[in-house]
Amino acid sequence: xxxxxxxxxxxxxxxxxxxxxxxxxxxxxxxxxxxxxxxxxxxxxxxxxxxxxxxxxxxxxxxxxxxxxxxxxxxxxxxxxxxxxxxxxxxxxxxxxxxxxxxxxxxxxxxxxxxxxxxxxxxxxxxxxxxxxxxxxxxxxxxxxxxxxxxxxxxxxxxxxxxxxxxxxxxxxxxxxxxxxxxxxxxxxxxxxxxxxxxxxxxxxxxxxxxxxxxxxxxxxxxxxxxxxxxxxxxxxxxxxxxxxxxxxxxxxxxxxxxxxxxxxxxxxxxxxxxxxxxxxxxxxxxxxxxxxxxxxxxxxxxxxxxxxxxxxxxxxxxxxxxxxxxxxxxxxxxxxxxxxxxxxxxxxxxxxxxxxxxxxxxxxxxxxxxxxxxxxxxxxxxxxxxxxxxxxxxxxxxxxxxxxxxxxxxxxxxxxxxxxxxxxxxxxxxxxxxxxxxxxxxxxxxxxxxxxxxxxxxxxxxxxxxxxxxxxxxx
Ligand code: GAP
Numbered sequence: 001x002x003x004x005x006x007x008x009x010x011x012x013x014x015x016x017x018x019x020x021x022x023x024x025x026x027x028x029x030x031x032x033x034x035x036x037x038x039x040x041x042x043x044x045x046x047x048x049x050x051x052x053x054x055x056x057x058x059x060x061x062x063x064x065x066x067x068x069x070x071x072x073x074x075x076x077x078x079x080x081x082x083x084x085x086x087x088x089x090x091x092x093x094x095x096x097x098x099x100x101x102x103x104x105x106x107x108x109x110x111x112x113x114x115x116x117x118x119x120x121x122x123x124x125x126x127x128x129x130x131x132x133x134x135x136x137x138x139x140x141x142x143x144x145x146x147x148x149x150x151x152x153x154x155x156x157x158x159x160x161x162x163x164x165x166x167x168x169x170x171x172x173x174x175x176x177x178x179x180x181x182x183x184x185x186x187x188x189x190x191x192x193x194x195x196x197x198x199x200x201x202x203x204x205x206x207x208x209x210x211x212x213x214x215x216x217x218x219x220x221x222x223x224x225x226x227x228x229x230x231x232x233x234x235x236x237x238x239x240x241x242x243x244x245x246x247x248x249x250x251x252x253x254x255x256x257x258x259x260x261x262x263x264x265x266x267x268x269x270x271x272x273x274x275x276x277x278x279x280x281x282x283x284x285x286x287x288x289x290x291x292x293x294x295x296x297x298x299x300x301x302x303x304x305x306x307x308x309x310x311x312x313x314x315x316x317x318x319x320x321x322x323x324x325x326x327x328x329x330x331x332x333x334x335x336x337x338x339x340x341x342x343x344x345x346x347x348x349x350x351x352x353x354x355x356x357x358x359x360x361x362x363x364x365x366x367x368x369x370x371x372x373x374x375x376x377x378x379x380x381x382x383x384x385x386x387x388x389x390x391x392x393x394x395x396x397x398x399x400x401x402x403x404x405x406x407x408x409x410x411x412x413x414x415x416x417x418x419x420x421x422x423x424x425x426x427x428x429x430x431x432x433x434x435x436x437x438x439x440x441x442x443x444x445x446x447x448x449x450x451x452x453x454x455x456x457x458x459x460x461x462x463x464x465x466x467x468x469x470x471x472x473x474x475x476x
Contacts, residue, residue: 002463003136010355014342017127019082021215035112035367036303037303037362037365038303038426039230039231039302039304041106041303041365041367041376042231042303042358042361042362042365043231045376045436046072046231046361048436049067049071049362049433049436049437050071051068051069051071051072051075052066052067052068052069052072052231052232053066053067053068053069054066054067055067056267057358060240061068062307063228063236064228064234064236064237065233065235065236065237066231066354068233070227070386071386071437072357074386074387074418075357075360075384075385075386076239076353076357077386078383079271079353079356079357079360079384080218080239080241080318080353082266082271082383082384083218083241083266083351084216084218084241086262086266086270087216087241087243087349088212088216090185091214092469093209093212093213093214094214094216094243094245095204095207095209095214095215095216096193096215096216096217097196097199097215097216097406098130098218098219099185099189099192099194099195099196099198099199099217099219100195100219101188101189101219101220101222101277102174102186102187102188102189102266103186103187103189103194103195103198103282104186105185105186105187106195106326106327107195107323108171108187108189108190108194108196109326110322110323110325110327110430111194111197111322111323112290112291112318113171113187113190113191113194114169114171114187114324116152116407117170117171117190117289117290118142118167118168118169118170118291119134119142119164119165119168119225119226120132120134120141120142120144120147120165120167120168120234121133121166121168121226122136122147122151122156122162122163122164122165122166123162123163124156124157124158124160124161124162124163124212125160125161125162125163126158126160127156127160128159129156129158130168130226130227130228131156131157131162132226133147133151133165133228134147134153136154136156136162137150137151137154138150140281140283140284140360141284141286141287142286142287143286144165144166144167144287147165148164148165148318151165158389168226169224170190170223170224170225170226171187171190171223171224172187172188172190172222172223172224172236173185173186173187173188174186174187174188175300177355182444183428184258187304187454188221188222189219189220189221190221190223191221191223191240191242191350192218192219192220192221192240192242193217193244193319193348193350195217196215196216196217196242196244197244197319197320197323197346198275198323199215200215200244200246200320200331200344201329201331203215204246204302204333204380205420208218211243211246211247211248211335211344212245212246212248212251212255212335213245213246214241214243214244214245214246215243215244216241216243216244216271217240217241217242217243217245218239218240218241218242218353219239219240220237220238220239220240221236221237221238221239221240222236222237224236224285225282230302230304230307232354232357232358233302233304233307233354233355233358234270235315236388238352238353238355239352239353240350240351240353241350241351241352241353241355241356242317242347242348242349242350242351243259243348243350244346244347245259245346245347245348245349246333246344246345246346246384247344247345247346247347248335248342248344248345249316249317249344249345251341251345252314252316252345255347256294256296256312256314256347258347259312259347260296260312262349263298263310263312263349263351263414264278264298267298267300267309267310267359270386271356271359271360271363271381271463272363272364272380272381272384273300273359273360273363273426274363276299276301277301277359277362278298278299278300278301278309279298279299279301279306280296280297280298280299281296281297281298281299281306281308282295282296283295283296283297286312289313291313291315291318291319292313292314292315293314293315293316293318294313294314295311295312295313295314296311296312297309297310297311297312297467298311298348300355300359300362300363301362302359302362303362304357308355309351309352309356309359310348310349310350310351310355310356311348311349311351312347312348312349312350313347313348313402314338314346314347314348315343315345315346315347315348315413316345316346317343317344317345317346318346318392319345319466320344320346321343324343331343333470336432353361357405360380360384362376364378364379364380364438365377365378366378366379370463375432375435376435376436377434377435377436377438377460378435378438379438379460379461380438380440382440384438385418385437385438385439385440386418386420386437386439387419387420387437387439387440388412388416388418388419388439388440388441389412389416389419389420389421389439389440389441389442389443390419390420390421390422390430390434390439390442390443391405391408391409391412391419391421391442391443391444391445392405392421392422392423392427392442392443392444393405393423393428393444393445393446393447394444394446394447396423400450401446401447401449401450402423404445404450405423406421406448408443408445408455408474409418409421411474412443412473412474415474415476420434421441422434427444429444431458431463434460435460438460439460440459440460440461441457441458441459441460442457442458443456443457443458444458446454446471448467449470452472453469453471454467454468454469454470455467455468455469455470455473457473
């Protein structure tokens, strides 16, 4: 279907520049190409434009590891800042921590991860390749009996017989200190939550916190995934943003609902993700992690289908209880008002940053026909785009244009920070490049600028171009 964007520029100016319009023009967008976004589209854009590269690419890469380039790190930092603002800065009773990645291994014994942090695995009996049994069986389950039944008579992707499913521990091991024996084994944390539980009492005491209160952390986590796949969706090293909310046990139901809603609202309101791309998934008992009494995931419509993006879990007093028992340290809470002593329950909110970034990119990705050409455009929320403005002189070999453009660039950069100087190729190419990385506004300085100090501002989504006074665009 053909359609045109008609934007009321007066509104646009009110929103973005507050001031004078001198003239306007726009390209004609003739429809969103009816094409499902494929993961390869995102992988290719991410590499081409400097978002994400294969880790140690020049050595052939390493499965499950990715490096973030200039634009990827910029966007991830924005996602983290948004989460931190919503979770910690705007809250009265949620405190941040930044724990070590490697902790005393007793932490992970007490939390049940050394014994129970497993995924079900099957092996191709001919070539030894390993697979997630639940993925091959097409179910969300850790139940070996169920999986064995479902996989009976099935073959591996290479057409060979499969072994019986068995459990595989995902903890990544290392050694601490100069001696490498069993006494020096330590683990790279599989979730950031661990050091939140072990610091529960430190935070409570130093912040004089009373229930309910939360502790939040953003940091790296490591899992030896059996089959890392789908780009940055399932990786072996990733960042998590987690918050543990410590509560009185009798408030578990409403608190759980509150944090479920928080996750949904954050994705829709703060990240601008379309609600039709989200759905709830409640964990069945045989699917839940060993610590969870209830779990609801938000699934996002990734190119490979609806998959887990963000989990809310009721961890009860499982963690504090185990840490109290194994460490011998008192972790119960004394409520002065009711004179009761008890172990707090914990509602957890947990999301992976790489999945969040992938979801935001997929949600924003469009291919559109414009003036007979195809353009790729990331329709990101302006606050999340790697760059807010790109500034160009119309011609880079005209010193007077370059000088004026530099002036506008410096002023915008001083105000917004994330502003790109782009004088490469012709204007059309610059617009395409900026569309691909989601830059909301391109500012072009031309000969008319030298006469009346107006610049052309081109809107990413509508491709509309307007003349605006340069002072006003800087003023915002
Ligand atoms: N502390 C609870 C916890 O770690 P989880 O469901 O195992 O729960 C929480 O992980 C979130 O971390 C997931 O919803 C997902 O966004 C992210 N995540 C988990 N494993 C991941 C992996 N291998 N690669 C990328 N992100 C992952």
